[in-house]
Amino acid sequence: MIAAPSTLRSIALEQPATIRVFESFHLDYCCGGNRPLSEACTQKGLDVESVLAALEESVTQEAAAEDFTQATPAALIRHIVTTHHAYVRSELPRLLPTAAKAAAKHGPNHPELIEIEKQLQQLGAELLAHLDKEEMILFPYIEALDAMRNGGSAPHACFPTVEFPIEAMIHEHEGAGALLEQMRAGTKGFQPPVDTCPTVAGLYHGLDAFERDLHRHIHLENNLLFPRAIAIEKEALLIR
Numbered sequence: 001m002i003a004a005p006s007t008l009r010s011i012a013l014e015q016p017a018t019i020r021v022f023e024s025f026h027l028d029y030c031c032g033g034n035r036p037l038s039e040a041c042t043q044k045g046l047d048v049e050s051v052l053a054a055l056e057e058s059v060t061q062e063a064a065a066e067d068f069t070q071a072t073p074a075a076l077i078r079h080i081v082t083t084h085h086a087y088v089r090s091e092l093p094r095l096l097p098t099a100a101k102a103a104a105k106h107g108p109n110h111p112e113l114i115e116i117e118k119q120l121q122q123l124g125a126e127l128l129a130h131l132d133k134e135e136m137i138l139f140p141y142i143e144a145l146d147a148m149r150n151g152g153s154a155p156h157a158c159f160p161t162v163e164f165p166i167e168a169m170i171h172e173h174e175g176a177g178a179l180l181e182q183m184r185a186g187t188k189g190f191q192p193p194v195d196t197c198p199t200v201a202g203l204y205h206g207l208d209a210f211e212r213d214l215h216r217h218i219h220l221e222n223n224l225l226f227p228r229a230i231a232i233e234k235e236a237l238l239i240r
């Protein structure tokens with residue numbers, strides 16, 4: 001039974017099937033998910049009872065939803081890298097030239113497309129650097145910390161505690177989420193204007209899907225992997 005005072009974050013964690021409902025109502029369950037459902041609905045002008053009914057229904061039809069709450073840190077990292085990082089790396093080289101083409105063709109009549117191209121370039125550059133930091137620094141450290149439970153040696157780190165890089169990654173997640181929110185707001189929810197070509201429709205469809213995938217990705221890191229890494233490090237310091 002899902003209750004209105006529960007936080008969006010806790011609902012998404014306990015019932016991953018609800019994520020698609022949060023997405024459909026554009027309710028932020030990842031970066032801004034630490035607040036009660038009732039409050040988030042009021043802020044968005046949504047009827048909390050209708051949202052609750054949709055959430056309950058998604059749980060009933062849960063069969064296909066993936067649950068990572070019991071996954072090991074290594075399995076979770078593998079999933080994040082092979083699914084979400086791979087998605088970002090394959091979508092950006094497709095979306096960036098499409099945004100450039102759309103801005104060149106329709107920018108004079110729709111200046112928001114010029115803005116979209118700039119924002120996407122910024123998002124792309126920041127996200128690619130972010131993925132590299134996670135894959136080269138943070139994730140190997142978390143895996144090594146977890147391996148200490150099976151006799152592995154203490155990993156070398158260039159930070160005093162894992163909370164430092166985690167805080168930096170969460171900050172970057174907020175930046176990426178905010179950029180996509182600005183892009184959504186500037187395009188009335190990725191609605192292509194009627195006088196534009198299918199390139200714009202394709203671009204907006206791609207950006208909408210990109211935002212959804214990013215929310216799932218950030219949810220797995222902020223709400224599952226990072227708290228677990230902090231707990232494992234505390235345990236590992238006792239072993240050391």
Ligand SMILES: [Fe+2]
Pocket residue numbers: 080084085131134217221
């Ligand atoms: Fe990531």
Ligand SMILES: [Fe+2]
Pocket residue numbers: 130134169173218221
């Ligand atoms: Fe991340």
